[in-house]
Amino acid sequence: MRYAHAVDEVRAAEAALMARLPEGTLMQRAAAGLAAVCAQLLGGLYGSRVLLLVGSGDNGGDALYAGARLARRGAHVTAALAAQKTHPEGLADFRAAGGRVLDYARLESLLSPGEGSAPSSAARRAFEGTDLVIDGLTGIGGRGALRGLYGALVRALPEEAAVVACDIPSGVDADTGEVADTAVRADVTVTFGTLKPGLLIDPGAAHAGVVELVDIGLTGLPEPAVIAPATADVRPPRPEAETDKYRRGVVGVIAGGARFTGAALLSVGAALRGGAGMVRFASAARVVALVDARWPETVTTVLPEAAPGDDTEPDLDAVGRVQAWVVGPGLGVDARGERLVKATLRSEVPVLVDADGLTVLAGLPAGVRRALLDRRAPTLLTPHAGELSRLLNVGRDQIEARRLVHVRAAAAGLGVTVLLKGSTTLVADPGGQVRANLTGTPWLATAGSGDVLSGLAGALLAQGVDAADAGAWAAHLHGLAARIAAAPRRGLAPAPITAEDVLAALPEAFAQLS
Numbered sequence: 001m002r003y004a005h006a007v008d009e010v011r012a013a014e015a016a017l018m019a020r021l022p023e024g025t026l027m028q029r030a031a032a033g034l035a036a037v038c039a040q041l042l043g044g045l046y047g048s049r050v051l052l053l054v055g056s057g058d059n060g061g062d063a064l065y066a067g068a069r070l071a072r073r074g075a076h077v078t079a080a081l082a083a084q085k086t087h088p089e090g091l092a093d094f095r096a097a098g099g100r101v102l103d104y105a106r107l108e109s110l111l112s113p114g115e116g117s118a119p120s121s122a123a124r125r126a127f128e129g130t131d132l133v134i135d136g137l138t139g140i141g142g143r144g145a146l147r148g149l150y151g152a153l154v155r156a157l158p159e160e161a162a163v164v165a166c167d168i169p170s171g172v173d174a175d176t177g178e179v180a181d182t183a184v185r186a187d188v189t190v191t192f193g194t195l196k197p198g199l200l201i202d203p204g205a206a207h208a209g210v211v212e213l214v215d216i217g218l219t220g221l222p223e224p225a226v227i228a229p230a231t232a233d234v235r236p237p238r239p240e241a242e243t244d245k246y247r248r249g250v251v252g253v254i255a256g257g258a259r260f261t262g263a264a265l266l267s268v269g270a271a272l273r274g275g276a277g278m279v280r281f282a283s284a285a286r287v288v289a290l291v292d293a294r295w296p297e298t299v300t301t302v303l304p305e306a307a308p309g310d311d312t313e314p315d316l317d318a319v320g321r322v323q324a325w326v327v328g329p330g331l332g333v334d335a336r337g338e339r340l341v342k343a344t345l346r347s348e349v350p351v352l353v354d355a356d357g358l359t360v361l362a363g364l365p366a367g368v369r370r371a372l373l374d375r376r377a378p379t380l381l382t383p384h385a386g387e388l389s390r391l392l393n394v395g396r397d398q399i400e401a402r403r404l405v406h407v408r409a410a411a412a413g414l415g416v417t418v419l420l421k422g423s424t425t426l427v428a429d430p431g432g433q434v435r436a437n438l439t440g441t442p443w444l445a446t447a448g449s450g451d452v453l454s455g456l457a458g459a460l461l462a463q464g465v466d467a468a469d470a471g472a473w474a475a476h477l478h479g480l481a482a483r484i485a486a487a488p489r490r491g492l493a494p495a496p497i498t499a500e501d502v503l504a505a506l507p508e509a510f511a512q513l514s
């Protein structure tokens with residue numbers, strides 16, 4: 001499990017620890033860890049060229065002390081001072097170690113705009129041949145878009161240099177992962193004491209690269225703001241010797257309609273491979289016929305088409321008993337879809353609402369929606385940013401830029417567990433606990449892969465897994481399966497995949513859990 005704590009909590013824990021330790025101890029621990037990672041990346045230090053980006057705060061102090069350590073071991077280190085005033089003791093130590101200083105005035109003239117917004121050729125020349133950049137512009141104190149020389153300096157960095165960010169890539173909001181404008185793109189981020197949420201959530205996570213945690217002795221941290229399960233933390237139930245198909249859990253899938261049939265096939269397939277003892281499927285005759293043909297192990301029910309004007313509730317008892325419902329993939333957003341979503345939510349078992357089911361929910365009057373979601377059994381909604389945008393009435397771009405805020409708002413506002421899909425999948429429960437998913441690949445952004453996720457999570461719900469774990473574990477397995485499908489053998493470059501490929505790789509993803 002990886003744990004990420006909010007900035008305020010980190011500061012409080014640091015303050016308590018600093019009060020017990022000689023001054024400067026924590027910064028030395030941080031700098032030692034940072035320098036060790038840089039030395040490892042560089043291989044040989046002798047003759048290597050290192051550039052420090054030094055901001056006005058303690059993040060710059062870490063970079064200066066780390067730079068001094070590398071200089072003492074033979075590296076040529078230059079500190080670009082991007083603020084008029086930088087950490088004085090760190091700077092003194094850096095100079096004493098033989099580091100070269102590019103002071104603020106000189107840096108400012110190097111960065112003075114060349115043609116258009118491109119970095120001036122003077123800055124390009126000055127930074128040419130850099131092997132490694134250490135980014136110490138802003139850490140947990142960074143707020144908003146990079147100001148002053150910071151942005152121009154980041155844009156002028158040589159592309160070929162490796163970049164190590166100190167604590168968090170500058171320009172990324174440590175609490176949320178939001179990026180207002182220019183931000184450092186790091187190969188490695190060396191973070192101190194605990195992870196910060198912005199390292200786990202896009203767009204920040206994509207800027208952080210590999211995250212290395214350095215122990216600085218921080219203790220007494222409260223509950224993390226975000227947790228990210230590792231593969232070892234994903235523990236779906238395993239059948240006991242004397243189990244039977246009913247005891248393992250039966251999942252009911254209601255999916256597909258007049259327009260879409262593929263979603264039903266994918267969702268049912270994933271439910272079957274997700275470890276439930278049985279899958280029941282109910283839909284229109286045409287969809288049922290397809291499911292029967294593709295997945296003969298499914299127990300299917302044809303739901304009678306309602307006559308126009310007939311608004312009687314569908315009879316879910318006719319489908320048989322289930323331990324969880326999945327409703328929505330390819331369902332359609334017409335009156336029939338609405339009646340089916342309402343019927344499942346009125347049941348007393350866990351319900352996962354996905355895809356068209358979510359659009360139906362978004363279209364209901366707020367009071368009706370609230371009453372439907374006010375249920376005792378767990379409810380898990382699995383929107384992508386577009387679906388969440390309809391539920392919250394917030395622009396899709398806003399949701400993608402500020403995932404954490406919006407997934408929390410949705411879970412708290414609707415009183416249910418919400419899994420927000422996308423480049424970072426987040427699962428929030430109404431109490432504010434958030435899980436971030438660490439697996440997956442951008443190749444997963446392919447039509448139908450969400451339907452696989454819903455079937456898989458539904459199967460976990462039917463096996464008695466709580467909504468937050470069902471969502472987080474399903475996302476983890478789904479991401480593992482996608483990686484296996486995209487690069488089936490070690491050393492192969494990832495290739496395009498289909499949702500069917502993800503479905504086919506689910507057994508191997510489960511096998512990786514043991």
Ligand SMILES: NC(=O)C1=CN([C@@H]2O[C@H](COP(=O)(O)OP(=O)(O)OC[C@H]3O[C@@H](n4cnc5c(N)ncnc54)[C@H](O)[C@@H]3O)[C@@H](O)[C@H]2O)[C@@H](O)CC1
Nearest residue numbers: 014027056057058059138139140141142143145146147167
């Ligand atoms: N507090 C501690 O005990 C420790 C802190 N450490 C380091 O200290 C960092 C925090 O240091 P600080 O609190 O000084 O904060 P930072 O160094 O992260 O940033 C604060 C400074 O950056 C400026 N700034 C903020 N946003 C900016 C923006 N968008 N554009 C331009 N300038 C901006 C502020 O005006 C302020 O001067 C941590 O991230 C970590 O690297 C480590 O040494 C470990 C111990």
Ligand SMILES: Nc1ncnc2c1ncn2[C@@H]1O[C@H](COP(=O)(O)OP(=O)(O)O)[C@@H](O)[C@H]1O
Nearest residue numbers: 384421422423441442444445447448449450451
């Ligand atoms: N950039 C990305 N990187 C990794 N995973 C992604 C990315 N974009 C989307 N995904 C994942 O792909 C799946 C797409 O699901 P969804 O949007 O519901 O598509 P569909 O409705 O076509 O099935 C989700 O699991 C989502 O988290």
Ligand SMILES: [K+]
Nearest residue numbers: 135138168170
């Ligand atoms: K930084």
